Amino acid sequence: MLTILDPVGVPREGAGASVPVAPDLAGKKVGILTNRWKSMDRMADRMAARLKEVYGAAAAPVYGIPINGAMSDEVRRSVIEECDAAIVGLAN
Amino acid sequence: MSAVQPVGLPARTLAVPDDVEEAFAALYEQGMTDGLPVIPPTPERVARMMTATARPPSDVVAELPPRGGVATIEKLAINAVMAGCRPEYFPVVVAAVEAMMEPQFNLGGVQTTTNPVAPFLLLNGPVRRALDVNCGAGALGPGRRANAAIGRAIRLILVNVGGAIPGDVDKSILGMPGKYTFCLGELEEESPWEPFHVENGYAPGDSTVTVVSSQGTQSCAASFLQPESILMMLANAMSAYGANSYTKGNGNPVVILPPAHARLFADAGWDKRRIREWLFERTKIPRSELPAEPRLLDTTARQRVEDGRLCICRQAGDIVVIVAGGPELNHVAFLASFGNDLAIRRIGAGPC
Numbered sequence: 242m243l244t245i246l247d248p249v250g251v252p253r254e255g256a257g258a259s260v261p262v263a264p265d266l267a268g269k270k271v272g273i274l275t276n277r278w279k280s281m282d283r284m285a286d287r288m289a290a291r292l293k294e295v296y297g298a299a300a301a302p303v304y305g306i307p308i309n310g311a312m313s314d315e316v317r318r319s320v321i322e323e324c325d326a327a328i329v330g331l332a333n
Numbered sequence: 334m335s336a337v338q339p340v341g342l343p344a345r346t347l348a349v350p351d352d353v354e355e356a357f358a359a360l361y362e363q364g365m366t367d368g369l370p371v372i373p374p375t376p377e378r379v380a381r382m383m384t385a386t387a388r389p390p391s392d393v394v395a396e397l398p399p400r401g402g403v404a405t406i407e408k409l410a411i412n413a414v415m416a417g418c419r420p421e422y423f424p425v426v427v428a429a430v431e432a433m434m435e436p437q438f439n440l441g442g443v444q445t446t447t448n449p450v451a452p453f454l455l456l457n458g459p460v461r462r463a464l465d466v467n468c469g470a471g472a473l474g475p476g477r478r479a480n481a482a483i484g485r486a487i488r489l490i491l492v493n494v495g496g497a498i499p500g501d502v503d504k505s506i507l508g509m510p511g512k513y514t515f516c517l518g519e520l521e522e523e524s525p526w527e528p529f530h531v532e533n534g535y536a537p538g539d540s541t542v543t544v545v546s547s548q549g550t551q552s553c554a555a556s557f558l559q560p561e562s563i564l565m566m567l568a569n570a571m572s573a574y575g576a577n578s579y580t581k582g583n584g585n586p587v588v589i590l591p592p593a594h595a596r597l598f599a600d601a602g603w604d605k606r607r608i609r610e611w612l613f614e615r616t617k618i619p620r621s622e623l624p625a626e627p628r629l630l631d632t633t634a635r636q637r638v639e640d641g642r643l644c645i646c647r648q649a650g651d652i653v654v655i656v657a658g659g660p661e662l663n664h665v666a667f668l669a670s671f672g673n674d675l676a677i678r679r680i681g682a683g684p685c
Contacts, residue, residue: 242348242350246375247346248412248415248493248494252401256396278630279631308635309581311436311439311674
């Protein structure tokens, strides 16, 4: 047998766990980011309604992000400053 | 594939059969190849690859989306070995990965879009000759190891570290051949204009890699002697509403002029800027020529419209003009772009 090195890169330990999980959403402002696929727009509307009706979110503002480019620092800052949590979505 | 590991640990070892065909079959079955045979990345070969950099094996170059796989120097070297790279190619591979991680390149989008897009690699500076990079006839075709292996290493890295498994996370509907390899050098020696990297503020003696997400090549037969005739052919080839840059209102369309065409333009007093401006104006598409029905992804509000006509990108300066290809005065080429995402990185910058 031949010994080789594994080419597969795996995520950093704890990746994805660095953001604290919100224990509940009651009274929170939850941003929804959409790149404006129609399907994502529909999901954003429904998520916004459910976040308020079922989870008691205070607001669920929708932020538009580029369809074929990086999110601008301006939008990123707005979401960070204005929201307690955010949903980043793509429904292609 | 979903396991996590502490950063910086050496890659784990795998045992594969000694026989080359069986070793390839074992790697293929684990989804670690692009479908073509690979060089088995033995510890000795990987160590030899890493002699081309001063950076330690555990050094983290990037965490590549969408998986967030940690791209250590060692992981990049393993994939470079598999792709057939010589050690001297390795700094180019590292620089290309760093360029793709520039925020504007939007690698997460490039990796996962339904658009058949791949990073196009443009090499400039002394590295082209040092590595025998093809800048001339057939530069985007088969036959030259540097072009083939550097581009292929990037693809293997995007799959094995970034997790862009075709049909799974890589949602590209059709894919395209440039997803195997997509790399050339600018034919600076035969260009009447300053090289692309010098246009962008680098010194002629710098070596750079530029990455642009591209949908592929469109050749057009432009065997004319008047600059406007050649540009009319190019503009006709470029004016395709289905290209992402029209529907989204931004992009970096790439125009590749072979040296005979470039000299013809220069002799007639044309520079790259004039070419860009001419093409930007003549590639506008009247809205009346397009379907009235909104696309499912309705990007109408984002499109760049001037005088009722859609523009190929945001501004003339976003069009990339380079010189490469064979000596005949015939075919010129155009690469449609995915986004306004061009990024340049000096090869060997930093500790490499």
